[in-house]
Amino acid sequence: MGTTLMRGAVSADRVFEKSWYRSTRGIRGLLPELIKYCTLVFLALTFLLPFYWMVSSAFKDDSQIYVVPPVWVPNPPHWNNFWDAWQVKDFNRMAYNTVIRYAVPATLGTMLSSSLVAYGFSRIKWRGRDMLFAVMLATMMIPFQVRLVPLFVIFKELGWINSYKPMVVPAFFGNPFFIFMLRQFFRTIPTEISDAAKMDGAGELNIFFRIILPLSKPALMVVALFSLLGCWNDYLGPLIYTNKEPDWTLALGINAMRSAMYETGFKIMLYPYLMAVSTIVTVPILIAFFIAQRTFIEGISLTGLKG
Amino acid sequence: MTRWLMKVTRLSGQELKNQIAGMLFVLPWVLGFLLWTVFPMGSSLYYSFTHYDLLRPPRFIGITNYTNLITDTDFHLVIKNTLWWVLFSAPLGVISAFLLAALLNTNIVGRSVFRAIFFFPSIVPAIVITTVFLFLLNIQYGAINSTLKALGFRAIPFVSSPNWVKPTLLVIHMWAQGGAMIIFLATLQDVPREMLEAATVDGANVWDKFWYITIPMCTPVILFNTIMAFIGGFQNFDLPWLLTQGGPNRATEFISLFLYRNAFLYLRMGKASALAWGLCLIIVIFTIVIFRSSARWVYYRSSDN
Numbered sequence: 001m002g003t004t005l006m007r008g009a010v011s012a013d014r015v016f017e018k019s020w021y022r023s024t025r026g027i028r029g030l031l032p033e034l035i036k037y038c039t040l041v042f043l044a045l046t047f048l049l050p051f052y053w054m055v056s057s058a059f060k061d062d063s064q065i066y067v068v069p070p071v072w073v074p075n076p077p078h079w080n081n082f083w084d085a086w087q088v089k090d091f092n093r094m095a096y097n098t099v100i101r102y103a104v105p106a107t108l109g110t111m112l113s114s115s116l117v118a119y120g121f122s123r124i125k126w127r128g129r130d131m132l133f134a135v136m137l138a139t140m141m142i143p144f145q146v147r148l149v150p151l152f153v154i155f156k157e158l159g160w161i162n163s164y165k166p167m168v169v170p171a172f173f174g175n176p177f178f179i180f181m182l183r184q185f186f187r188t189i190p191t192e193i194s195d196a197a198k199m200d201g202a203g204e205l206n207i208f209f210r211i212i213l214p215l216s217k218p219a220l221m222v223v224a225l226f227s228l229l230g231c232w233n234d235y236l237g238p239l240i241y242t243n244k245e246p247d248w249t250l251a252l253g254i255n256a257m258r259s260a261m262y263e264t265g266f267k268i269m270l271y272p273y274l275m276a277v278s279t280i281v282t283v284p285i286l287i288a289f290f291i292a293q294r295t296f297i298e299g300i301s302l303t304g305l306k307g
Numbered sequence: 308m309t310r311w312l313m314k315v316t317r318l319s320g321q322e323l324k325n326q327i328a329g330m331l332f333v334l335p336w337v338l339g340f341l342l343w344t345v346f347p348m349g350s351s352l353y354y355s356f357t358h359y360d361l362l363r364p365p366r367f368i369g370i371t372n373y374t375n376l377i378t379d380t381d382f383h384l385v386i387k388n389t390l391w392w393v394l395f396s397a398p399l400g401v402i403s404a405f406l407l408a409a410l411l412n413t414n415i416v417g418r419s420v421f422r423a424i425f426f427f428p429s430i431v432p433a434i435v436i437t438t439v440f441l442f443l444l445n446i447q448y449g450a451i452n453s454t455l456k457a458l459g460f461r462a463i464p465f466v467s468s469p470n471w472v473k474p475t476l477l478v479i480h481m482w483a484q485g486g487a488m489i490i491f492l493a494t495l496q497d498v499p500r501e502m503l504e505a506a507t508v509d510g511a512n513v514w515d516k517f518w519y520i521t522i523p524m525c526t527p528v529i530l531f532n533t534i535m536a537f538i539g540g541f542q543n544f545d546l547p548w549l550l551t552q553g554g555p556n557r558a559t560e561f562i563s564l565f566l567y568r569n570a571f572l573y574l575r576m577g578k579a580s581a582l583a584w585g586l587c588l589i590i591v592i593f594t595i596v597i598f599r600s601s602a603r604w605v606y607y608r609s610s611d612n
Contacts, residue, residue: 036410036413036415037415039410040410040415040421043407043410043425044421044424044425046482047424047425047427047428047482048424049443049450050428050436050439050440050443050482051427051439053439053442053443053450054435054439054442057442065448066448067453068453068456068457069453069454069456069457070449070450070453070454070457072450113335113336113339116332116335117332117333117335117336119332120328120329120330120331120332120333121332121333124325124328124329124332125325125329126322126325126326126328126329126330127316127318127326129329129333132333132337135340136336136340139340139344141538141590141594142344142348142587143538143541143542143583143586143587143590144542145542145563145566145582145583145586145587146347146348146351146583146584146586146587147343147344147347147348147351148566148567148570148579148583149351149354149570149576149579149580149583150346150347150348150350150351150354150580151343151347152570152571153350153354153361153576154346154347154350156361170339170342170343172335172339173335173336173338173339173340173342173343174335174336174339176336179336204328204332208332229430232432233430233431233432233433235432235433235434235545235548235549236544236545236567240571250434251432251433251434254434254435254438255434255549258438258441271442271448274438274442275438275439275442278434278435278438278439281432281434281435282431282432282435285430285431285432286427289423289427289430293419293423296426296430297422297426297489300486300489300490300493301489301490301492301493
C-alpha cells in the first residue's frame with residue numbers, strides 16, 4: 001500500500017510536469033497560471049510569517065522589540081539570546097525529561113506492543129479476531145476526557161504522580177491508532193512468505209521477529225516518528241502528572257517562562273528569549289521533517305485513506 | 308488437554324494452535340483495554356454520581372451532578388462556546404484543508420516545497436504555536452499591530468478582546484490543518500484520470516470537472532475528515548488553554564477547559580466525570596447525525612473495495 005501510493009504520487013508528478021508546459025502555452029493559459037501562483041506564494045508567505053517572526057525575534061534585543069514599525073531583520077543579531085534563554089530555566093533537564101524519560105521509552109513500548117498486536121490482528125486467523133478489532137476501532141471514538149479523571153485516580157493510587165509512568169507504562173499495551181496502521185501494512189505482505197517459513201518449522205514469534213518486522217521498516221518508521229512527535233508535542237499529560245519543576249518537559253518550561261513574564265506585567269520582556277527557546281524546540285521537528293518527509297506524508301495518507 | 312480443547316471449541320489442531328497464538332499476540336492490547344479503558348470508564352461512570360474531591364472517598368449523591376449542570380449558567384456558556392467553536396472550526400478546517408490540497412493538486416512547479424510549507428504548522432507543538440502567535444498578535448509589540456499602527460490604522464485586540472479571540476483561534480486552527488490536507492491530497496491523486504479526461508473530451512471545463520467529478524469522488528474522505536474534525540473540535544484543549552486559558556472574559560472557555568478546571572484546579576472529580584459523559588453523549592449524537600446525513604451526499608465508488 002505504502003509503496004504503491006508513493007509510486008502513484010511520483011507518476012502523477014511526471015504527468016503534471018508535462019501538462020504544465022502544455023497549459024502555459026499561449027496567452028489564454030497565462031492569466032489563470034499567474035493567479036494561481038500569486039495565490040500560492042501569498043499563502044506560503046502567510047504560513048511562514050509566524051515562523052519568520054519567531055526566528056527573527058529570537059535575535060533581537062529590547063531596543064528592537066518595542067519599536068513601531070516592527071523590525072523585520074534584527075541588526076545586529078544577538079546570537080547569545082539562544083544561550084542566555086536556555087539558562088533562564090533548567091532546560092537541559094527538561095529536554096532530558098522530554099526525550100529520555102518520556103518520548104524514547106514510550107515510543108519503544110508502543111512500537112513493540114502495537115506491532116505484536118497488529119500481527120495478531122492480521123497474520124493469524126482465529127475466531128473472534130475481527131469482532132475484537134472492531135471493538136478496538138470503536139474505542140478510538142471515546143473522548144479522552146472520559147478516562148482523564150479515573151486514570152488520574154488510578155495513577156495516584158499507584159503512587160505514579162510526579163513520574164513518567166502514567167504516560168510510559170500504558171504505551172506498552174499498544175496504541176489503537178498505530179495497531180490499525182500496522183495491521184493495514186502487515187496485510188499487504190504476501191501470506192506465502194509466512195507459509196514457507198512455517199513449512200521450515202518456524203513459530204509465529206519467529207516469523208514476527210525475523211520476517212514481518214524487517215519487512216515493515218517503513219511502517220515502523222511512521223510509528224516511531226508519530227510517537228516521538230506526539231510525546232515531544234504533548235502538553236496535557238505532563239501538565240497533569242508532573243507537578244515539580246525538575247520533572248517538567250520543555251513545553252511546561254516554556255509555559256512557566258511565559259507566565260512569569262505575564263505576572264510581572266511585561267516589566268521583564270522575555271519575548272526574545274521565549275522566541276529563542278521556541279525556535280530551539282521547533283528545530284528538531286524541522287530536521288526530522290526534512291529527513292523523513294516521505295515517511296510523514298505517506299504515514300498520514302496511509303492512516304487517513306483506509307479510515 | 309489439547310484434545311479436550313479441540314473437542315470443546317470444534318477446532319482442528321492447526322486451528323487451535325492459531326487460536327491460541329492469535330489471542331496471545333493481541334493480549335497486550337486486551338489487558339490495556341481492560342486496565343486503561345474498561346475499568347476507568349466504569350469508575351468514571353460511578354464518580355459521575357458522587358461527590359469526590361480526591362481527599363475523601365467518593366460519596367454517592369445520585370444524579371445531582373447532572374441535574375446541577377442543567378441549571379449551571381457557567382455550563383450553558385461553556386456549551387455555547389463549544390458549539391460555536393465546533394460549528395465553525397470543523398467545516399472551515401475541512402474546507403481550508405481541501406482547498407489547499409486542491410491547489411496543490413493542480414499542475415504547479417515546486418509542489419513539494421509548497422506542500423511542506425502548508426503541512427509543517429500542523430506538527431509544531433501547541434506551546435510554540437501559541438507563544439509565537441501571542442507575540443505576533445500582541446497589541447503593543449506584535450508585528451501585525453505594529454505594522455497597522457505604522458500605517459496609521461488602529462491596533463486590533465486579536466487575543467485581548469472577547470469578540471476577536473474566537474475568530475483569531477479559528478485562523479490559527481485553519482493554519483494548522485496540514486494532516487487533513489495531506490489526506491485530501493492523496494485522495495485527489497487517486498481520482499481516476501481517465502474520468503477527468505473523458506469529461507474534457509465531452510466539453511467540461513475546469514470548474515465542471517472539479518464540481519461534478521473531483522468533489523463527489525472525494526466525499527468519502529470528506530466525511531472521514533469532517534467526523535474527525537468534529538470529534539477533535541469537541542475535545543480541543545491545548546490551543547485555547549495555552550493561548551488564553553479560556554479568556555478573555557471566558558470567551559474561549561470550551562468544555563474540555565471547563566472539565567480540566569473542575570477536575571484538576573477545583574478537585575470536583577464527580578462534576579468533571581459527569582461533564583465527560585455529557586461530552587461523550589454530544590459527540591455520539593453529532594457523529595450519528597453526520598453519518599445519517601452522509602447517505603445524501605457521500606458517493607461511494609462501487610467498483611473497488
